[in-house]
Amino acid sequence: AKELGLWLLTQLPPDSQIAVLGVWAGARNRVEVPMGYWRMIERHGTRDQKRDGGWNYAVERRNRLKGQGYGSMTTAGLATLFICMDNLHGKDFVRCRANTDTAAIIRGMKWMDANFSATSNPKRAGHYYYYLYGVERVGLASGYKYFGTKDWYKLGAKALIARQSANGSWQGRLLETTFAMLFLTRGQHPVLFNKLQYPGMWNSRPRDLANLTRWISTSFERPVNWQIIHLGVPVAEWHDAPILYISGAAPPKFTDKDLTKLRDFVAQGGVILSEAACNNAPFDKGMRAAYAKIFPRYELKTLPADHPVYTLHYRIGAGRGLQGISNGVRLLAIHSPPEVSLAWQLRKYRSGADVFQLGANIYFFVTDKGILPPRGVSRWPKVNAFTPTETLKVARVKHAGNWDPEPFAWKRFAILMGNRHSVKVEIGPPTELTKLDPTVWPVAAMTGTTSFELTAAERAALSKFLSDGGTLIVDAAGGGERFTDAVEKEFKAALPGARYGMIPADHAMFTKVGPKIAKATYRKALRLAVFDSKKPRLRGFWLKGRLAVIFSPDDLTAG
Template sequence: MIPFMKHRPGPICLLLLALAPASGLLAVDSDSLTDATVEEAREAIIEMIWSHQDPDRHWDPVKMPEYESTNQHLGGYTALACLALITAGESYQDPRFKKPLADLERAELRGTYAVSTRAAIWAELPQRFRPRLQQDANWLVESWNADAAGWDYRANPDRTLSRPSPSVRHFGTLALWAASRRGVVVPPGLLDALERVTIRNQLPDGAWHYPSTGQPRSSGSMTAAGLLTLYITQELLHAEEYRRLSRDTSSPVSDAIERGLDWMDSNYDPGRNPGGGRGSRFPMYYQYAVERVALAGGLRTFGGHDWFREGAATILDRLFDDGGGELVLKSSYGPDGKASALRELCFSLLFLSRGRAPIAVNKLRFEGRWNNRPRDMVNWTRWLSEEREIDVNWQVVDIETEPETWLDAPILCIVSDKELPWITPQRDAIRTFRKESTAYLERRSNGTLAEGERPPRPPSIVEVERIRRFIARGGLVLAINEGRSSSFADSVKDMATLLNPGAEWDIVAQDDPIYRYPVKVGKRAKILSMSNGVRDQILLVPGGDITADLQVINRRSESILQTLSNIHAQASGMNRFRPRLDAARSDWTDPRGSTTASLVRGVHGGNWKAEPDAMRGLQSALAESHDIFLTARDRRISDLTRNGRPDLLVLSGTEATSLSEADWQAIEQYVRRDRGVVLIEHAGGSDAGVFAATLEQAAMDRFSAPVRSARRTAVITGDGLADAEDCSSVRWTPYSVMEVFGAGEREPRLRCIEVDDRPAIFFSREDLSHALLDQPSWRIHGYDHDSAVNLMANLIRFGIASRPATP
């Protein structure tokens, strides 16, 4: 397994930079933190850890820090450094690892911390290290003190332990969990005792503490460790129980987890270990513990705090100074520093490396039975990571949060065995809306809408509106019906009526790419699709109860995992993973700019608004990168100049469509009298661009003019247009027809018709609309985001330049 974005060895000067004298404190704004900055920090930490290596002692210190003994921690620092570097993407075959790993294989380690950490290394390495993993797992099992339900700092299974260390228990549990994922069997009795003692030690406020002689003090790091233990026992002991939908949803484990999460939500602090006490001496261990439990539980936030974003900012603030715009590791973390500095570097690197992995799927939490099988997404993303050989994570998002924040994953998974709670009270209103919408769409299609008639208004449901916003921004909803009842699937169909009244559900064909790419699926589950003509918006698995076979992996799981893997590949643009910090923008940029322009998206009888947020995406991009304040409106074509002459008329569609005589008269008047500019585009670019192709022919007949390449026009070259881009070379969406079959082709394919001796109507059989959303999706044939924005900006600037002279 490799982490997202394999580490690239930095130049020697990076290490010199890391040791340079600090020129000032670094203040990291977590809101603006980018993956590039995190990667720069990771590379500096990696090089610094390597610089700590001693030819003989490897990473073990000459003298152990205070409160640590050589007997307990011999080999532990070397194991921790190796684990951090390998987790960060350093190859175990790197010559610098040869002697440390060989010595770790031979060493008879005596401390629980050291053995646990070494076991975690073997779990990350190829199968030939499996005997070493089994050996360390056996050591942990044999060293388990059954009376105390924990481990001592050294192997003392029969010694009386009055206060077993919870951090030692944390390390031992993590090691056995890692071993179990590689096929090592962990005794159920040990796990059961571990679970019972963890629940028993939970404080009344929901937290866990580090035992001492005084009053128990709730601790952030120990609460994270306690929660992680229960997530692990929930997986290893109770997975089969959760397959039964009829079980009691309340249990000692789930209740303890809820109480612990409530405490974390109320007390989490990204800058310090809440609760203080002994845990305050190990701030980076606290960050490591938070990362471990957050990834195990799919937790996106604690108390509204993005734990990775804010934790990463805290780490950068602690470890680095500002070296005149460069990240400079503080001198105290150099090779001559304390052993505790190396420990902090290692825990920081583990946090930054694991936490930054892309989010493959978000699971929606709502009031009701949303999490019947709590390990379904865990097992999916674990399989996906192994299949794709790239670490990916999953997380829970709440229906109460802003849907734009859900876009850090391409898929929103909604799962239940009961109908959606926000649909039930609105069933009659939805039925009425469906009937009215069907009639309205029929009138619009045959051109019999009354003057000024508007589409029927759907019932206002906050949850539906949030899901609509997620889909409109480019997201895919995957809905999975659990159990034998179809009530959940039926409620998803009702919700779809509100989201896209004109869409119909299609059964995904057996030869659809969902079942064939990148993996050919054997047994194919029935899937229903609701599309906007450009891409799938909702995929519904109406039966089969597939999450039961995700909760516990068995022989039936393989085809389910393959299907879900293919769905993810297509939703992510064939695994175009985005770093966690850079994956989603919470909001569009408000329209602004020194150049004002206007655009009309024309309403016609076809699928004129397949991607409703495309124009909002364009407004945001033009404000950010082109200094254009764009006003965008939807208008009937015959009414396009109601608010004055727009600089650009956009007609978009996904199927062969004809325009009425009134529409053509309005277009002709607009391009002749008002010197207007028109773009006719096939959204999505599929079906050979039939929408644009059909209207190309109609326009040639109308204007008695040929359609020619636009490559010599100002729209492409930018010549004569103020601040225009040169669009003579463009980029296509990955895996599009142009990218695959036109390898190396970079010339744009816009075509145009001249009216009154000037280019006036432009045609694109390739997608522009979806590209403006800046979200990945496979089976989109067209321009990439930047090229689409630049072409649209030039079209608008050309429309501005074409404005009739003011009398």
Template sequence: MRRNLKGRRFLAGLLWTTLAGLAMSGSAAPANAADVTAKQVADAIDRGVVYLKGAQNRTDGSWPEWVGQPGGTTALCALALLNCGVPPEDEAIQKALRYLRTKEKPGMVYSVALQTMVFCAAEPNKDRLAIARNVQWLEATQISNGHAKGAWAYSSDFGRGDNSNSQFALLALHEAEKVGVKVKQQTWRLTLDYWLRNQHDDGSWSYTPDEAEDRATGSMTCAGISSLIIASGKVSGGDAVVADDRIQCCSPHGDDAPVERALQWMGRHFSVASVPAARGGAGTGYLLYYLYGMERVGRLSGRRFLGEHDWYRAGAELLIAHQDKLSGYWKGASHSETNPHIATAFALLFLGKGRRPVVIAPLIHSVEAGLFGPATRHGDWNQHRSAIQNLTQSVSRAWKRELSWHSIDMRAAKGQDLAQTPVLFLSGSEQLRFSPEQKQLLREYIDQGGFIFAEANCGGDGFDRDFRALIAELFPDSPLRLLPPDHPVWFADGPVDPAYVRPLWGVEACCRTSVVYCPESLTCRWELWKPERGAPGEDYPAVVAKDIAAGMAIGHNVLAYATNRNLKDKLDPSVDLARSDTGPLTRSTMVMPKLSHSGGSDDAPNAWPNILRLAEDQLKLNISPEHRMLAPTDPQLFDYPLLFMHGRRTFRFSPAARKQLREYLDRGGVLFVDSICGSEAFAQAFRAEMKAIFPEQELARLPADHPIFSDELHGYNLSRVTLRNPRERRVDERLAASLSDIEPRLEGIEIDGRLAVIFSPYDISCAMENSESLECKGYIKSDAAKIGVNVLLYGLLQ
């Protein structure tokens, strides 16, 4: 006489009670309404874009001009639209461009600067002569003597030099150089000297050079920070130089103290509800202008936090709360910001530019016996200060989307900070010291799908020694190994010149290579890349240009391999790596182990726990994501109604294992099986084992109308899903995959009219482990998760 598995009736009753409760309430518990979401920001941007487009003059493409700034409002609105994803070929942008091209001599710094930025962002090749004309005008208009030497006023014959006009002139010149229009070195030197000369002792700036420290404001300090970063990058020789046809890395650094003092001032005076002022007062005048400046500071400095404040999240929450709910515009409290077109443009520039997804985050790490020095732009973690910014700009161009970067200070890093970062970058030459807690955080980061990209530079052997020791400690079962020539990291985004290939070492973890280490400096090459030309400069010797290009190609490939070019929104929710996964088990806690075997039974250790977490959140059930492995011969098998199994290599069960699995399944158990990364070797081995266990049956594909694909059990409707399929590639092609809209494929074996075995030949595990791999034939992450939840529900409720 057969006995049922322990607990099946109890678990089924518990599930049905919970599902009935969900049906009565209509949904699961709502998310925290106080936390701004990516969707809220996207919706706010969409409404603002619709408002600005609707306010445009349909006849000439302009927006009503602000007094004294011909073309200024139109350029500002067009710039906002472009930075919110409106393409240059859009009718609204084309009309605005035609209007702005009629303003050949705007005559005012704000107007000329904004016009230049629009031309650079939209159609720089078409408007190259106009950009060059504006650059010459701005250079000629720069104040050349007196206490405001190096600044700009409203125009050549109106107003005194001030930090607001100076900031906008500098931004225009910066964008012009990025599209290949030269700016005189003297112009950069004059403006750098101006900003350094007029910074107050506490790090702040006021509106004009003759105003005292107690007149400093947040908006002008933002202007000073971004201007210093831009100008110093143009004047400095950089942290890598070319001499005698050779690259020399790790040159002496310039002084970062002025920028650091200013950033500290911003942290101490942080606010998004008002414009900070040094004298203790604050107001809402020019608030949106100030927020636009704050976005620029965060992006150019690579800071996600100012002090302890997440500047983008705080600003986005404020803007969403104050957007007109009916028309979609913003309106400020004073002067030009009472004009909803200008106010809306500033708000959209903050939201649109500030939400650019992060592609890489350098990690600020220790160099002195586990203690951290100041988190400055220069340190052993950042020997080549423009390298990460240059790499990000280059990848943005190649992937045709605007990306960003930020640094993470390991002293204060939390699990969520790491989890929201697709690639952590570690660089250095000296000692590398982490506390046990920090090491655990790094391991959990990798386990949850993170990626570490590291390099040793500047000739020191301390970093190399300590990094190798760190990896050996974190991954004792997966040592660093030289990556072979056929590894995708060599071609994920494009080929690398074989003459300049550098050794890359890797660690296999979580369905892929999750750590890539170069014992030679790549950042040195990234530092020398010239973003204004999109390639190594023509002023470099040919051998140096090729070396730089190869270094950039390796950077591109690693980022493409690590992210699949699929990046999260800055406000997307993430798992807190520090959270506890294993609370106390109670009678109502469901535990669902994994089946062990010799074919990679734990090669994706977090895939099944992640499915269980999703089911727990969806159904509000007490499901333990405990990592529990059981051998097929373990007598405890019969304590669990459902088992999960996956693998990626060939394997065989023993006769005793086959016998007990057959008994387990005959008694009512369910086996859910996935082929990691769509492995054919595992799939063939598993089918052979099922044939040995069930000689009278075959694994058969489940029909598209099978209940397991429906939402009748409060799961998901899976009539159509998206399959990622690696493309065959030529030697000179980058790694890519196609996406197909298909009916889901699951195979099964029935016993007495119920599904006892459910098998997915397409990958679910790697998608749930971290992110979909370009190398794997399998479902995209959202569909993999839904399939997992549906299978779990169906298996338990049969």
């Protein structure tokens, strides 16, 4: 390795980058590489960095470009320094501190923020495809979703697709096509974690998620990535990943606007994972205060020893001390007062195996052991313009139980109905049973996770709403048995003459109205724990032969 390193010092930077990548691949596969090699490469990279923070070709040091970096070589220099950082400086972050990158990397990233382009090699003609390959390497190594305000993968993929030839190649050449394919394929690997950049010490362990996702990718032969996002972009930009990771070694400084964004991300289906780096008590206290504002109706509680995050794939002792906030359907947030980032940062694959396994369990729990979509596919639907073919007005029923566990569920449903079927769904305000009017809201929706009781007035109002032609859609959010038991008890009391039972598979709702429904999809955990069926399992209450109440004991709201 020493001879190779000395040889590299005399070569052009492109050769250096490719050679370093080869040595790095060997090191990741248990080839012993002396630390002196990585120090030599780091000295080489930092020595050749220009005053503007970029890099250029060594052979051009004496020409007119002297002192000015450009895109293709700046990405090569940065990618190389990130590899050196992983191999040389992991232990520099045992103690939490504010400055989490080397000076050369900080300067290089500032150059990228100021000069990134998806359509040309900045400050240099040619080598465009090699440059984009370097962009992909720096983007994945650094974790940053944006250079400046620009989403490097979205813009780069758009530019490459526009340039692809009819025969599938780029410029009809193998090398350019290879670089383009590497950008598109590696860059689109699913993103498992977003790491939140916020005012404060958010990045005390800069390589924690890089090492965790690399371990998960290798262990399960399923490539996953991570990235860094910030509070200055819309929540829609956060949905590349299902998990928002918030690490801190000082009190988090969230504004009310920031807290609203965090709440909206979770309401749209995301989960927050927070940890106190260096076991920082002020961060722990500050995060608890933030959670109390974000989720005022729910408590942060210690997760029991048999919770799936400890048992789903790996068996992990409950001594990890994880806490969670649940809406009765799913965990909205997972909080770890003891740090988890140190083991990830130091790549303690053996002595800290349980911490890596915990990360995998959280991954499988949040995704229901599902397959993540590629980068850029949002979990929250985009609103498309459409001309309504009909309008459906739906009131949401407010009752004494946990009546609104997923506040954005019907909003999501309305977007999908418009996008897919051109049906406009108007969602009414929360309405008590005693105020339901079928002439205003012909359909009402009721959900919950806990037991509840109806008053005599509410029972009478329910009976009148249905007798006057209204239709009620009811579901036990998350499949909660207590809510199901309460529905059956209270509705049978309110509707003594109604027939209650399973809705047959040949009912018009499944076969004639809208798309035909021959099978239903259930969450994997529910399917394995309760039943194994692909058929709809809806129940109903019939009044005078009319299906007046449609009830799902297996959830609709969370799905």
